[in-house]
Amino acid sequence: MSNKKIGVYICTGCGISDVMNIEVLEEAADENGAAVCHSNEAFCGKEAVEIIKKDIEEEGLNAVIIAGCSGRINYDVFDFGKEVIVERANIREHVAWVHDADDPDDDEENHTALHAADVIIMAIAKVNSMELPEPYKLEDPSKAILVVGGGLAGMTAAAEAAKAGYKTVLIEKEEKLGGWLNKVYKLTPLGEPYTELEDPDIDNRIKELEDNPNITIYTSAKINKISGAPGMFDVIIDKNGEQITERVGAVILASGAVPVEKEKLEYLNYGKYKNIITHPELEEMAKKGKIVRPSDGKEVKKVVFIQCAGSRDKEKLPYCSAACCVDTLKQVLYLKELNPDAMAYVFYKDIRASGVYEHFYKKTQETGAVFIKGEVDSMEKSGNGMLSLEFEDILMGSKSKLDDVDLIVLATGMVPTTAFGTDFKATEEAESDESEEAVPKDVILASDILNLEYRQGPELPTLKYGFPDSHFICFPYETRRTGIYAAGSVRAPMDMAKAITDATGAALKAIQCVEITAKGMACHPRSGDLSYPEINLKRCTQCKRCTEECPFGAINEDADTNPVMNPTRCRRCGTCMGACPERVISFKNYSVPIIGNMIKEIEIPEEFEEKPRILVFACENDAIPALDMTGMNRLKYNPWVRIIPLRCLGSLNLVWIADAMGRGYDGVLLMGCKHGEDYQCHFIKGSELAEIRLSKVSETLDRLGLESERVKAIEVNIMDYMEIPKILDEFAEELEELGPNPMKDFA
Ligand code: SF4
């Protein structure tokens, strides 16, 4: 017996009542136990909201279902306080706007109304099976922030967090703060008019931090261990052999990047000729006040800069380092300042001086520097320490030669400190060794920076080239360890201006994390979610699937190999719930029975009625917004579909497919985010895991004599909304060809 007293509020405006008979919806609400049911042109209007509030008070409602627009809008309007469950039944974008109008004179032609009624019935089933989540609150959460790395990004992050009033601990392995700032002569422009070089101003930057009472600085220090979770990380710092413990709520990794390994530049004769140097070596020279030939100390007259040295090359450094172009522009200006008579030649693939740096590029061009789009084919010594080059000028379409070059400067790319010295080929080979059905493993490189005490490994999981990240499009700072944020060039290759913005962004994220964790809410992407997974240990078989499949390292094991949940590390994706074969993991408002009841509660028409049913499990992150956009664009699709939003396809439990097929659905479609190298999955590998699980269900379906084609997984991103009608209609056609689900008769 449900303890819910539910009010159902049906919007008839926004074109909803134009395409369906609202009475069908009201009847469905009544028959399924709604205590109150009202219709109104727009429940988002002030007066209509008052009707709901009055009902809550007078009728004692503890749950409200708004049947109208998508739950992605008006959530602030439909907030009736902590004690009232609010569920949104999307009959606008997912029904009224995507189906043709029913024939008002024909009761049998009511596909659209039936669809909307089913959405309401599923919402009632969900509300009846769920409970209000209670926040998981730490006893004494820490709001301090640890910043690892005292370079430009780290110093900026520490300064920003401290300015916002947060205690900050800054750790630097060198004796002095500053990182690369200590090694460069000047900085590229950081502000308007974006044409002037800037002084590193290192002493003032350090002083600002030292003078801030909110900041504790440890130099010549490293981290021995970080244990715990957001709101309660315990950090053991080693400073000159002394062990110091700090408790913090969040961590910012700003350990920076280092120049690409020198061996990767040998193909450009680096190491063979003394007068071929790298960007950092030119900085060192400029700091001394003169740019000279290393071979004999003579002043240079002709200097060649070679861009993308080793970069954007599959065999060496496959990506663009994003800062080397502007660094070369800067060094051309050094040359003009320190050796005014010298000529500069820049060989480039593309000059990537994006955004405001276009001004800087123009300024450098005005110095008379020659920019040549082309590849250097060969280099050799031509006597007197000079070098000569043969090159292809792509824009002129010709081969040319440049003689009497004094100095060649290689624009060296950067490698994140998390990955320096990693043999990516070996990593890739190891990854490809995994059998197809295995859980995709995280790549954790042995970088000895954070030394996390996580069952899953001591450092951050990384993307392909060793950058720690969790979603490069939607959540740039969030790593795959909740409460640990990456900023600056360790996160992605970037110039100094970008590193400052990046560090500020990460500081804000860390602040959000400590605040939201203290309230017992999820950080991101389900910001504010109060639910968290609970494990019924009595029925747990200690199979470890939840521990292994959790993308965020939120589940540890105790000495008896029981799973131990770390709720503040958890992102509430439900992947563990989907993984658990015993179905003993659940959230108060999201569980295997809740979704199972939504599946089972709606009526499936008999075979002879020729009204097939397709169940769509759609991920809330991209698929649901895409479906919403399909509706907003009034693109029509088949009215046989019934959509159940999932937190992530990773939370898909195979029993739901069995439930759906047993109930008589003709087909099941899983709509998840794109995975693989350019993944979109907001929970890293949820859609991939769902596909792996699905490969197992196909065998079971075959064994039951049900065609495996009845269950299908597809990947969509939000921009695929135009494709959705085609995807759904084609699946409906395929199912029509297969004929009705033979299990219908047994349902
Ligand atoms: S809900 Fe997601 S993040 Fe939380 S423990 Fe389960 S798998 Fe991990």
Ligand code: SF4
């Ligand atoms: S997946 Fe389920 S049964 Fe396996 S260890 Fe986790 S909770 Fe226990």
